[in-house]
Amino acid sequence: xxxxxxxxxxxxxxxxxxxxxxxxxxxxxxxxxxxxxxxxxxxxxxxxxxxxxxxxxxxxxxxxxxxxxxxxxxxxxxxxxxxxxxxxxxxxxxxxxxxxxxxxxxxxxxxxxxxxxxxxxxxxxxxxxxxxxxxxxxxxxxxxxxxxxxxxxxxxxxxxxxxxxxxxxxxxxxxxxxxxxxxxxxxxxxxxxxxxxxxxxxxxxxxxxxxxxxxxxxxxxxxxxxxxxxxxxxxxxxxxxxxxxxxxxxxxxxxxxxxxxxxxxx
Amino acid sequence: xxxxxxxxxxxxxxxxxxxxxxxxxxxxxxxxxxxxxxxxxxxxxxxxxxxxxxxxxxxxxxxxxxxxxxxxxxxxxxxxxxxxxxxxxxxxxxxxxxxxxxxxxxxxxxxxxxxxxxxxxxxxxxxxxxxxxxxxxxxxxxxxxxxxxxxxxxxxxxxxxxxxxxxxxxxxxxxxxxxxxxxxxxxxxxxxxxxxxxxxxxxxxxxxxxxxxxxxxxxxxxxxxxxxxxxxxxxxxxxxxxxxxxxxxxxxxxxxxxxxxxxxxxxxxxxxxxxxxxxxxxxxxxxxxxxxxxxx
Numbered sequence: 348x349x350x351x352x353x354x355x356x357x358x359x360x361x362x363x364x365x366x367x368x369x370x371x372x373x374x375x376x377x378x379x380x381x382x383x384x385x386x387x388x389x390x391x392x393x394x395x396x397x398x399x400x401x402x403x404x405x406x407x408x409x410x411x412x413x414x415x416x417x418x419x420x421x422x423x424x425x426x427x428x429x430x431x432x433x434x435x436x437x438x439x440x441x442x443x444x445x446x447x448x449x450x451x452x453x454x455x456x457x458x459x460x461x462x463x464x465x466x467x468x469x470x471x472x473x474x475x476x477x478x479x480x481x482x483x484x485x486x487x488x489x490x491x492x493x494x495x496x497x498x499x500x501x502x503x504x505x506x507x508x509x510x511x512x513x514x515x516x517x518x519x520x521x522x523x524x525x526x527x528x529x530x531x532x533x534x535x536x537x538x539x540x541x542x543x544x545x546x547x548x549x550x551x552x553x554x555x556x557x558x559x560x561x562x563x564x565x566x567x568x569x570x571x572x573x574x575x576x577x578x579x580x581x582x583x584x585x586x587x588x589x590x591x592x593x594x595x596x597x598x599x600x601x602x603x604x605x606x607x608x609x610x611x612x613x
Numbered sequence: 614x615x616x617x618x619x620x621x622x623x624x625x626x627x628x629x630x631x632x633x634x635x636x637x638x639x640x641x642x643x644x645x646x647x648x649x650x651x652x653x654x655x656x657x658x659x660x661x662x663x664x665x666x667x668x669x670x671x672x673x674x675x676x677x678x679x680x681x682x683x684x685x686x687x688x689x690x691x692x693x694x695x696x697x698x699x700x701x702x703x704x705x706x707x708x709x710x711x712x713x714x715x716x717x718x719x720x721x722x723x724x725x726x727x728x729x730x731x732x733x734x735x736x737x738x739x740x741x742x743x744x745x746x747x748x749x750x751x752x753x754x755x756x757x758x759x760x761x762x763x764x765x766x767x768x769x770x771x772x773x774x775x776x777x778x779x780x781x782x783x784x785x786x787x788x789x790x791x792x793x794x795x796x797x798x799x800x801x802x803x804x805x806x807x808x809x810x811x812x813x814x815x816x817x818x819x820x821x822x823x824x825x826x827x828x829x830x831x832x833x834x835x836x837x838x839x840x841x842x843x844x845x846x847x848x849x850x851x852x853x854x855x856x857x858x859x860x861x862x863x864x865x866x867x868x869x870x871x872x873x874x875x876x877x878x879x880x881x882x883x884x885x886x887x888x889x890x891x892x893x894x895x896x897x898x899x900x901x902x903x904x905x906x907x908x909x
Contacts, residue, residue, distance in 0.1 A: 354712045364699055439698075448696035450661045452713040452753075453686035612626075613663040 349460045372428040376477050383421050384409055408571050410491030415498040418482035419505040426509055427537050429470045430516035434529045436521035438465055447613050455474040460608040463504040467513035475506040501568055508564035516607050540551050557584045563592040614641045616761050616792045622671035624657055631657045633816045639794055644787045646798040646803035649813035655796035656693050658764055686714045689754030690763040695746040698740035703710045706738055716757040724752040743770035800903050814907045825844050832873045834866040837891035847885040
């Protein structure tokens with residue numbers, strides 16, 4: 348596997364698009380959290396006199412231990428970028444026909460697609476690492492009562508979420524083969540289509556829409572602001588069920604991806 | 614040993630019947646040409662052997678064993694188009710090939726030298742001309758000094774000098790004892806370098822065997838005379854022909870390429886009391902043979 352990853356590394360190491368997007372992604376993880384932090388502190392500062400605010404907002408979201416939930420929730424909005432990286436990585440092979448050449452030269456089809464799956468895992472791990480570091484930085488600089496790893500499981504939930512986005516991206520890449528179509532469908536699916544289907548299903552079948560592929564992951568990390576109010580208004584599905592569903596979906600994605608690549612004409 | 618054995622390979626693309634029950638054997642050390650017009654199934658056949666296409670039915674063996682990724686590592690292949698990462702240099706592309714094949718990087722300069730691309734090794738693949746891309750693909754196939762090479766239209770996109778160079782290279786590889794499987798629609802190319810040939814048409818294997826058997830390249834001399842029976846008798850006493858065919862009013866004499874002498878035949882007949890009313894040399898070209906085989 349190490350040998351296969353080395354080959355994958357040779358492919359992406361000098362790929363400018365990949366470098367730029369990956370760089371921007373890392374900057375954006377910090378950036379989006381910084382902006383949210385800025386807006387949040389600005390608002391609370393204005394209303395500092397009001398004693399009601401504290402009751403509405405709950406514990407400060409950028410202080411330990413709430414910061415884990417806050418940062419992972421906010422960063423969830425950026426997960427389409429690693430998805431994009433994965434789609435590019437697979438659809439490039441299709442458009443250069445290098446997936447064929449790799450197999451001709453002596454990779455098995457399984458090896459080829461397993462490396463792409465490994466890439467999904469690695470990118471998810473890297474995303475999680477950056478989220479962890481970002482949360483640590485915000486937690487440490489926001490004052491409060493020192494470092495705390497309570498609620499650190501939100502970081503693990505984020506990893507599951509990153510893994511799911513990456514796998515869906517790889518799935519769309521393998522199914523559509525052309526980067527334009529794959530990226531378009533992936534983006535629409537992530538932003539609109541799934542939410543729409545999920546809401547419609549939720550309306551007709553009480554709560555079932557929460558178990559749609561990416562919803563299950565998103566719901567793992569609840570809305571981190573106005574916690575005291577939100578907690579009363581929205582009933583989040585059970586975490587254990589969500590984790591099981593996420594696992595099942597991941598297995599299904601990987602199974603379809605592997606099966607499709609191993610049996611199709613390339 | 615047979616390098617490649619196909620057993621009743623059939624391939625459908627939806628309704629299109631790309632290969633129909635093709636069986637053949639490629640012996641070790643041969644230069645095996647696969648000849649056929651565009652769309653006859655040459656690339657499909659090689660694609661199946663290289664595991665990038667799935668046969669609808671049939672099996673094949675490489676090195677008389679069930680095909681595997683490891684057997685592909687021992688074959689240098691250029692299939693259809695040169696496939697490389699356009700944003701990487703020639704050298705970095707070959708590094709990926711070497712990594713996949715499990716070979717070291719030290720041969721990269723050698724193979725680039727062989728195809729005359731050493732000076733451009735740091736140029737990006739996307740900056741290459743079609744001919745250079747083709748040569749890089751041949752360099753990639755040569756990596757690791759494989760005993761078997763598969764070339765699909767190897768001279769595609771090359772200029773006349775490049776074509777001659779690649780043919781020389783193929784001949785050189787053949788002298789080194791390597792087995793070469795080459796698909797082409799250019800008859801001349803096959804005639805010049807191949808020892809064996811298979812002819813495909815619309816997915817059917819029309820014929821396969823050694824070049825001498827399949828593409829008999831002989832001179833045919835056609836003679837008529839009024840007394841056809843006497844003529845036949847006289848003609849039979851001639852030397853050097855390889856075959857005689859008779860039709861109702863003419864006789865065809867087959868000679869190995871280049872030794873037929875019309876004057877001798879004419880003199881021989883006249884001395885034996887036969888006056889010919891028709892004497893013609895017909896060159897049987899590879900092309901007419903190919904057309905004969907593919908247009909039934």
